[in-house]
Amino acid sequence: MNFAGFIVAQTLNAFSQAAILFFIACGLTLIFGIMRIINFAHGGLFMVGAYVGYSTVAYTGSFWLSLLIAPITVAAIGGIFEKVFLSKLYVRQDAGAYLMLTFGLAIILAQAVHLIWGPQPRSVAIPDLLRGVVVILNQPFPIYRLFLIAIGAAAAIALWQFLERTRAGLLIRAVSQNAEMVHALGTDVALVRTGIFMLGCAIAALGGVLSAPLVTAFLGMGSTVIIDAFVIVIIGGMGSFLGSIVGSLLVAFVQVFGAYYFQDMALAIIYLLMLLVLIVRPGGLLGKEQ
Amino acid sequence: MPLLECRGLTRSFGGLVAVDNVNMAIEAGEIRAVIGPNGAGKSTLFNIITGVLPVSDGQTVFAGEMITGLPVYRVVQKGIARTFQLTHLFPDLTAHENVRIAAQAQHADRWRPLAGGHVLAASRKVADEALEQMRLSRFSGVKAGMLSHGDQRLLEIGMAIAQKPRLLMLDEPTQGLSIEETDRAVQILRDMLAKGDLTVILVEHDMEVVFKLADKITVLHRGRVIADGLPDEVKANDEVQSAYLGGLE
Amino acid sequence: MRERLVIALSAVLLCLVPLVVPNYTLTLIVEALIFGLFAMSLDLMVGYTRLHSFGHAAAYGMGAYSTALILLHFNLPLPIGIILGVAISVVIAIPIAWICTKSTGVSFAMLTLAFAQLGYAMIFRFKDISGGSDGIGGIPRPAGPFGIDFFQSKSGYFYLVVFCLVGSYLLCRAIVTSPFGAVLTGIRENEAKTRALGYNTRAYKMAVVVMAYGFGSLAGALYTPFAGFVAPELFFWLVSGRVLIMVIVGGAGTLIGPILGGICFMLLEQQLSEVTELWPLIFGSIFIAFVMLAPDGIWGLLTKRFRSKQVVPGDGEDGETSRATP
Numbered sequence: 116m117n118f119a120g121f122i123v124a125q126t127l128n129a130f131s132q133a134a135i136l137f138f139i140a141c142g143l144t145l146i147f148g149i150m151r152i153i154n155f156a157h158g159g160l161f162m163v164g165a166y167v168g169y170s171t172v173a174y175t176g177s178f179w180l181s182l183l184i185a186p187i188t189v190a191a192i193g194g195i196f197e198k199v200f201l202s203k204l205y206v207r208q209d210a211g212a213y214l215m216l217t218f219g220l221a222i223i224l225a226q227a228v229h230l231i232w233g234p235q236p237r238s239v240a241i242p243d244l245l246r247g248v249v250v251i252l253n254q255p256f257p258i259y260r261l262f263l264i265a266i267g268a269a270a271a272i273a274l275w276q277f278l279e280r281t282r283a284g285l286l287i288r289a290v291s292q293n294a295e296m297v298h299a300l301g302t303d304v305a306l307v308r309t310g311i312f313m314l315g316c317a318i319a320a321l322g323g324v325l326s327a328p329l330v331t332a333f334l335g336m337g338s339t340v341i342i343d344a345f346v347i348v349i350i351g352g353m354g355s356f357l358g359s360i361v362g363s364l365l366v367a368f369v370q371v372f373g374a375y376y377f378q379d380m381a382l383a384i385i386y387l388l389m390l391l392v393l394i395v396r397p398g399g400l401l402g403k404e405q
Numbered sequence: 406m407p408l409l410e411c412r413g414l415t416r417s418f419g420g421l422v423a424v425d426n427v428n429m430a431i432e433a434g435e436i437r438a439v440i441g442p443n444g445a446g447k448s449t450l451f452n453i454i455t456g457v458l459p460v461s462d463g464q465t466v467f468a469g470e471m472i473t474g475l476p477v478y479r480v481v482q483k484g485i486a487r488t489f490q491l492t493h494l495f496p497d498l499t500a501h502e503n504v505r506i507a508a509q510a511q512h513a514d515r516w517r518p519l520a521g522g523h524v525l526a527a528s529r530k531v532a533d534e535a536l537e538q539m540r541l542s543r544f545s546g547v548k549a550g551m552l553s554h555g556d557q558r559l560l561e562i563g564m565a566i567a568q569k570p571r572l573l574m575l576d577e578p579t580q581g582l583s584i585e586e587t588d589r590a591v592q593i594l595r596d597m598l599a600k601g602d603l604t605v606i607l608v609e610h611d612m613e614v615v616f617k618l619a620d621k622i623t624v625l626h627r628g629r630v631i632a633d634g635l636p637d638e639v640k641a642n643d644e645v646q647s648a649y650l651g652g653l654e
Numbered sequence: 655m656r657e658r659l660v661i662a663l664s665a666v667l668l669c670l671v672p673l674v675v676p677n678y679t680l681t682l683i684v685e686a687l688i689f690g691l692f693a694m695s696l697d698l699m700v701g702y703t704r705l706h707s708f709g710h711a712a713a714y715g716m717g718a719y720s721t722a723l724i725l726l727h728f729n730l731p732l733p734i735g736i737i738l739g740v741a742i743s744v745v746i747a748i749p750i751a752w753i754c755t756k757s758t759g760v761s762f763a764m765l766t767l768a769f770a771q772l773g774y775a776m777i778f779r780f781k782d783i784s785g786g787s788d789g790i791g792g793i794p795r796p797a798g799p800f801g802i803d804f805f806q807s808k809s810g811y812f813y814l815v816v817f818c819l820v821g822s823y824l825l826c827r828a829i830v831t832s833p834f835g836a837v838l839t840g841i842r843e844n845e846a847k848t849r850a851l852g853y854n855t856r857a858y859k860m861a862v863v864v865m866a867y868g869f870g871s872l873a874g875a876l877y878t879p880f881a882g883f884v885a886p887e888l889f890f891w892l893v894s895g896r897v898l899i900m901v902i903v904g905g906a907g908t909l910i911g912p913i914l915g916g917i918c919f920m921l922l923e924q925q926l927s928e929v930t931e932l933w934p935l936i937f938g939s940i941f942i943a944f945v946m947l948a949p950d951g952i953w954g955l956l957t958k959r960f961r962s963k964q965v966v967p968g969d970g971e972d973g974e975t976s977r978a979t980p
Contacts, residue, residue, distance in 0.1 A: 153760060155895075200946060207949070211706050214763070215902050215945045218895050222938035230931070342771060342891060349764045383775035386768045390753065393765055397757045455850070481852030493850065495843035506840045509833055510852040518834035518861075519825075525833060568851065 120252035125371055127251070131260035133367035134267020135329075138322025139340055140347040141274065141359040142315030148291040148354030149311045152201065155217040157319055158341025159224030164189045164320025165332035166228055169237040178242040178328075185324045186317035193316030196220060197309050205308075221337065229334060236333035239324075263325060270318070271360055278356060287311060291354060346389045352402020361400060406469060408433040408604050409454070409572055414463035416446075416453050423449040425628035426463070431572070436598060436605045438619035440612070442648070446628040447608040448490050451576050455487050456480040468571065481510070486570035488561045490577050490608075496550030500541055500560055503549050504532035507564035535567040538597055555586035559593065566597065574606045579614055591617055616640075624648070661823075661910075668816050672809035684812050686920035688876050691819045693900040693916035694826060694909055695869030700898065701907030702830050703862050704842040708763040709770030711893035712750070713867040716743040716773065717874025718884045719784065722793050725879060731798025732805050733814075736875040743871030744864060751863035755856055758845070767891060774889035789885035793878055815876055819913070822869050826909055829865065838862055903944045905951025914952055 143157050164185045171181035200220075204212050241259045248255040278284035289297045290307050298304045323332075330336065347366050351358025366385055373384040380387075392400060407430035416424040424446040431437050439447050452458040454465050456477045464473045472480050481487075486507075495503050508531035509515050514524045536542045539559045544552060549560055558578055565573055578594065579587045591614055598605065598618065609615045615622065615636075622639040624632040632642045639645055672680055692714055699705040721739030724730060730738070754765045777784045784790065795811070797803040804810040829835055837858050840848035849855045878884055887893070897916070904915020919937075927933040948955055 147760075153763075200942065203946065209949075211700070211704075211902070212945055212949065214706065214708075215899065216942060218899065219938045219942040219945065222934050222941070226932070226934040226938065230935075338892065342767075345764060345767065349761070349768075353760060380775075380779060382778055383772055386772040386775060389768050390765070390772070393757060393761060393768075394753060397761055457850070476854075477849050478852050478854045481850065487850065489850075493844065493847045495840060495847065497843055498839065502836075502839075506836050506848070507851050509836060512833070515833050515837070515853070516858070518829045518832050518865075521833040525836070528833075564851070 117253060120254040123252050124254040124256055125375065126368075127256055127260060127264065129364075129368045129371040131263040131267070132371055133363040134263045134270075135322055135326045136340075136343060136347055136367055137267055137271060137360060137363040138325065139319045139344045140351070140363050141271070141356060142318040143344050144348045144351065144354055144356060144359040145287075145311055146315040147348065148356075149287060150201075150213075150308055152213040152217065153345075154312075154315070155214060155341065156196075156220035156224060157217075157315070157344060158337035158339070159221040159228075160189050160193060160316050160337075161319040161323040161326075161340055162228060162332070162334075162337035163192065163224055164323030165239075165327040165336060166232050166237065166323075167320070168324030168327050169232070169239050169332050172239050178239070181239075181324050182321065186320040189320035189323075190313040190317040194309055194313045197312040201312070202305060202308070221341075225334065225337060232332075234334060236331040237327075238331040239327040241328045259328060263329075266325065270321075274318075275356065283310075343385070346385050349389055349399055350392045352399030355399065355401040358399055358401035407431055408435075408468055409606070410466040411450075411454065412464045412466065414450065414453060414465065415461045416449055416458060417461050422628050424453060427625070427628075427630055429623055429630065429633070431604060431606060433571075433604050434602050436603075436607065436618055436620045438607045438609055438615040438622045439625060440609060440615055440622060441625035444627075445625040447625055448576060449628075450625070451487065451574055451606075451608060454480075455485060455574065481568070484569075484571035485574060486565040486568040486572070487574035488558075488565050488576055488578060490580060492554070492557045492561055494549045494557060494561060494564075497548060499546050500536065500549050500552065501529075501532055501545040503560060504535050504564050504567045505529055508532050508535065508567040508569075511568050531567050531569070535563040538566065539563040539593060553586075555582050555590065558582065559590060562594070566603075570603075572604045572606065576608045577610060578607070579609065579611055587611065587614065594618060665816070665820050669813070672812050677808065680808055680812060682921060682924050684808070684815050684880060685877070685924075686917040687812075687815045687819050688873050688880070689897075689900070689920045690913040690916035691815075691822055691876070692870055692873035693897050693904060693912035694823065695866050695873065696897055696901050697904075697906060697909055697912040698826060698829070698838075698862055698866040698869070700901050701905075701909075701912070702835065702842060703838045703859060705859060705863065706759075706763045706898070707766040707863075707866070707894070708891065708898065709766030709768070709894050710866070710870055710897050711889050711891065712766070712770035712773050713743065713747070713870025714874035714877070714893060714897075715770070715777075715884075715886075715889035716746055716867070717871025718878045718888050719777070719790075719874075720871075721875040721878045722790050722884045723783065725793050725796065726790065730796065732796050732879060734799065735796070735879070736872070739875040739878070740868060740872050743874075744868045747864045747867035747871075748860075750867070751860045754863060755859040767894065770889055770891060770894055774886055777886040777889065784886075787886060789883055791883040793882050793884070795879040795882070811880055815880075818872060818876060822872065823909060823913065826869065830909065834858070834861070899941055902949075903941060903951055905953030908951070908953045911951050911953030918952070 139157060139161050143154060146152055146154050167185040167188045168181040171184045172178055200216055201213065204216065245259045245262050248257050249261070278288060286297065286302060286307055290304055294304050343366060347362035348359060350365060351362030369385055369388055374381045377384060409431040411427050411429040414424055414427040415422065427450060439450065441447055449458065453460045456475050460473060464471060467483055467485065470483065472483060495506070505528045509524060509528040512524045512527060514521055517524060536545055539562060541556060541560060541563060544556060549557060552560060562575065562578060579590050582590060595618065607618060619636060621634060622636055623630055624639060624645050626648045631648060632639050632645045671683060675683065695713065696707060696710045699707050717739055720742040721735055724738050725735045750769050754762055757765060778786050795806050797806055805814050830838065837848065837853050840853070841855050841858060845855050874888065900915040900919050901912040904913065905911025923933065923937070926936065944951065
């Protein structure tokens with residue numbers, strides 16, 4: 116095994132990992148930026164996305180259709196949750212209450228998945244088109260992971276352009292700066308909030324579907340991934356979209372290379388990274404100083 | 406030796422110099438008003454004296470001791486108490502509890518997690534007195550957030566005097582008050598000042614209030630001191646007239 | 655006074671429990687009481703200082719593991735082992751508190767979470783000592799000191815736990831009503847103002863975090879010799895989440911509420927998880943209902959009637975006119 120090939124393969128691995136992480140982290144950071152809500156249920160929604168994706172593939176046989184149906188389903192769940200529960204708490208201005216509420220949802224989602232799909236993991240086959248490997252510098256590399264990198268990058272660019280260039284994006288950024296002012300200017304802030312919550316949920320579900328062929332859909336996937344996503348959002352800066360990209364890359368690289376070079380410390384290393392960032396920059400790398 | 410001496414205090418925010426080389430000396434027992442049009446740098450001056458904002462340049466000497474760069478709580482521990490332009494209270498605690506926490510801050514055993522009954526008793530007593538002085542005793546058990554705006558401002562002053570400060574800094578105590586409320590507040594402040602040997606710095610917009618209360622006046626304009634002296638001298642000063650007083654009347 | 659009577663009465667009733675309930679139920683009750691103590695310790699931070707910790711499992715885990723290692727490797731009497739376990743945890747909690755209190759709000763919550771997860775990771779890192787994912791089993795419940803073997807029996811251990819719970823409660827109660835507690839309340843209501851009054855709020859926050867970790871680690875330390883084993887899950891964030899829920903459902907800022915919340919939760923879980931698979935679903939729904947409808951928690955609901963009868967001191971009519979002016 117040559118060294119260059121190894122590095123390239125690991126780097127690509129890290130990029131594909133970062134893509135999955137980005138799907139969950141960016142929704143988390145967007146929701147926090149607009150609504151000041153730490154959504155603990157985000158991991159659960161990611162998991163529901165994976166399971167719905169599994170069922171779609173099972174019934175229709177089409178992986179591509181699942182990329183559509185899972186986000187729509189999960190966005191609907193998120194939208195209902197936001198309207199029925201979260202929106203009632205905006206007047207209370209209590210960050211703790213959101214945390215609790217979404218934690219409650221996370222518990223319910225986990226149990227609901229357990230009831231509907233049972234305890235055993237569900238594997239999703241990689242679609243024919245993306246099966247197989249390519250050889251890069253004498254190293255075989257799965258095409259599916261390359262596909263993840265591509266779709267992750269595409270999603271990041273699309274979202275970034277959406278936030279920067281479109282009217283809706285401008286509105287979202289304005290609400291995150293000063294919701295009252297936007298409200299006074301005649302925009303329905305409640306609608307923006309519901310919209311952004313649903314968008315965040317849909318992106319997470321997309322991430323869930325995409326990760327299912329790699330790791331299967333399993334019951335603990337939500338609680339594992341949510342902590343990684345928190346770490347990313349904290350490192351990148353709460354509410355910063357670019358921060359979620361940077362954080363995803365950083366965490367993915369540390370995980371992939373850390374698992375190889377510091378096997379003993381693999382679990383601890385991302386928390387150490389997070390502590391380090393918070394001590395040096397309490398607001399995160401790209402976040403506002405508190 | 407003056408109680409408080411500002412030497413060349415300067416604070417800039419980016420390109421804007423909010424406080425520009427301010428020199429000011431306040432003798433013990435003096436009531437000093439700091440006046441000036443909006444944006445003259447009065448509140449910024451307060452904030453850099455009390456350590457809420459760091460200075461860009463200059464020094465503050467309090468009772469012969471350099472206090473520049475100390476954190477807020479250390480400055481306050483030296484004996485400087487202040488109120489804020491926008492009322493700063495514990496809205497969910499009762500008026501009495503608000504003042505009690507303020508009074509306790511000056512007690513040597515304020516940190517006691519156990520065996521601190523004497524601290525609480527002493528603070529309670531000071532709080533009763535301070536509320537009495539502010540004529541708020543009847544609201545003692547009412548949550549601070551439920552009080553009228555005028556009473557909240559008085560409550561904040563009550564908290565400041567409960568700290569038994571050597572220097573009391575009041576940032577626009579009558580801001581947002583109705584005419585009657587202002588008269589009442591001025592009356593209470595006058596009684597308070599007549600009683601003790603308090604040293605006070607007062608930022609105020611209302612000229613009537615200033616002339617009723619202050620011994621000396623410092624006029625700030627665009628961050629600089631443009632006049633400094635007895636009320637009548639300041640009134641007669643041409644520069645002050647054109648910068649400020651004339652513009653208002 | 656009435657409250658004191660109620661507390662004394664419930665303590666006496668608690669002491670009668672081992673005489674009337676079967677052995678198996680006693681096990682459940684002991685575990686519930688330990689969890690009640692754990693929830694109360696978090697209330698010092700969440701309810702009294704509004705420091706939302708999402709990593710309180712760290713306190714429990716540290717207390718449990720350090721006590722486990724001491725009892726396993728040194729031949730010490732049980733109470734000494736527990737005291738040493740708590741002492742070690744408190745020492746570790748000091749730097750944790752120092753770092754966490756550098757930030758506030760959400761960052762604070764995430765820093766506490768990071769430390770708990772770090773603890774979790776460390777258990778896997780130092781497998782030789784900690785047993786890794788298998789945990790540590792066969793932890794003894796030694797006799798002593800002076801040959802007292804009272805705590806070795808289950809009912810004896812029950813009394814030890816009751817003693818610790820009541821003692822900790824009285825201590826915490828003294829703390830929150832002390833001058834120190836008044837400052838904590840000030841920090842909860844308006845930290846900037848508290849600092850402007852001359853309090854070094856960071857020092858107070860550090861102190862309360864260390865105290866909360868101390869009482870939390872006592873709960874962990876009590877759990878270890880009773881269960882006889884420890885596992886890395888004690889550090890896991892779901893434990894932190896659950897205990898935070900118990901504080902809220904019980905009634906944050908009341909001490910007694912979180913104790914009740916913790917006890918009810920454990921007993922309910924143990925009972926219901928046997929009869930129905932739906933327990934987490936029910937639990938999640940109850941929890942959401944509390945957040946939405948009863949933010950003051952169980953204790954808030956219980957004392958509501960009493961409180962509404964309380965007369966607000968001060969002159970009512972004047973209060974009205976005073977409020978009417980803008």
